[in-house]
Amino acid sequence: MSRFFTRLLSGMAVFAVLFASAALPAGAQTLQAVRDRGFLICGATGALPGFAQQDAQGRWSGFDVDLCRGIAAAVFGDPERIEFRSLRGEARFAPLQTGMVDVLVRDGPWTTRRDSLYGARYVGTAFFDGQAFLLRQSMGVVSAFELNDLTVCVLDGGEELERLQEFFFSNQGSYREIPYEDVADLSVAYQAGLCQVISAPARQLQAIRRALPDPGAHRILPERISKELLGPVVRDDDQQWFDIIRWTLFTLINAEETGITASNVDSLLGARTPVVRRILGVDGDFGAALGLRASFMADVIRAVGNYGELYDRHFGPQTGAALLRSQNALWTNGGQLYAPPVR
Structure with a gap:
């Protein structure tokens, strides 16, 4: 019996979850499961203004929600094909293990225990905190x-x-x-x-x-x-899904570094700059290895903008309570935000 199913059968509370939502087996292809369902199920630890909040009509918005929308854009080309769930508790790994959510975009801060004991993997840092x-x-x-x-x-x-x-x-x-x-x-x-x-x-x-x-x-x-590092978390049994979430995050960072925004992404499709052409899928097909379209990075940027646009949208001056980017600035601007190149 796999390590995953041993853990799955260990608690009586899990049976209620399995009754309500079919769990993914160990090594399952999450991408195919999400596509078959037709939408992404995205979770975060608790509602938190700026990160995830609901309006009077029940619509979710915030940094976490836009990160989910970016993942949906990568998978479907449509940022609205998501269901967002706010989960109570500091670290809600059981919904992830059982397939109730496909990804956690903000969980407890990244630690050794959380990264190694609960069948989960931290993809990368979306928000440096402390x-x-x-x-x-x-x-x-x-x-x-x-x-x-x-x-x-x-x-x-x-x-x-x-x-x-x-x-x-x-x-x-x-x-x-x-x-x-x-x-x-x-x-x-x-x-x-x-x-x-x-x-x-x-x-x-x-x-x-x-x-x-x-x-x-x-x-x-x-x-x-x-130091508290916050970012997407996925199950530890699906490398393809891990890579998809990771390169969605890296897309946001690389887009800001190269000056690609939601408003200029389409006009830059004809650019001659090699790095821009690679990010936008004009030269090379970097989506194929992930099971995605060649244009998946362009779709992410078109849907939610680059990292700087996300940050300004939810923590900028227009919110009435601007939060300095500090550690969350690009490495080129003295911050810690860094992503591998697309090549």
Whole structure:
């Protein structure tokens, strides 16, 4: 019996999942299963403003959702052929293992355990994150290394509290921690003036900031006191599907680096630049090895734009709470975003 099915049969709760949704066998060709179904099922860990949120009509939008739309464009040439599911919990691997979702676009941060124990593989980093600090612009603080003699709201009993303590110890700053059990408490306490600063992962701080009455009056400091890598996760038994998701992500990054956007992709089909012609499928067929069309990268860009367009759409100035790209800038601009060349 395969490792996958041994794991599949180990818990009674899984039988309910199997009753509702047919699981994929070990080594299954996910691409064919998705095509036969006619749409992609995409999941992310919890709704989070900027990453995944629903409007009054139940429509999903956000960075995670657009990444899913990019994958659907790669597979079908149609970014709307998706079903988006918001999953509770820090790391929801069971829906992935049982075939309830085809890919997780945002799960728990990439760690050794998550990458090796749960039958899953992290494809790459779509968003670099880490623990940061949120405070009022009126404090005049522009760097975490200026923090001193203040109160900090932080989640109790976990790594975030330990990192906060280590940061202030290393930088010889004084502070008083105000611990809370739930993320929602951090925002309530901050708005009530019970603390001057919140320390949490920047993605959570961004969600808190966007919900404040005047987001522009608050700042997330640029420093990160931990490293958290977030990105798509797939089952570990299908190399073809892994490669499809990975090169969808790499397409977004390479498109920004070469200046290909949703608005100019079609006009560049006649370009003479070799790298542009390869990305757009004019020269060479880089989709064949993945089971995709030669134009799959052009279809991704046409549907959702390049990485910079995705980032600006969901974290740019027009949101009212711009989040500096920092680590998520291209490597050519001092960030950590990097993709292998198309060749």
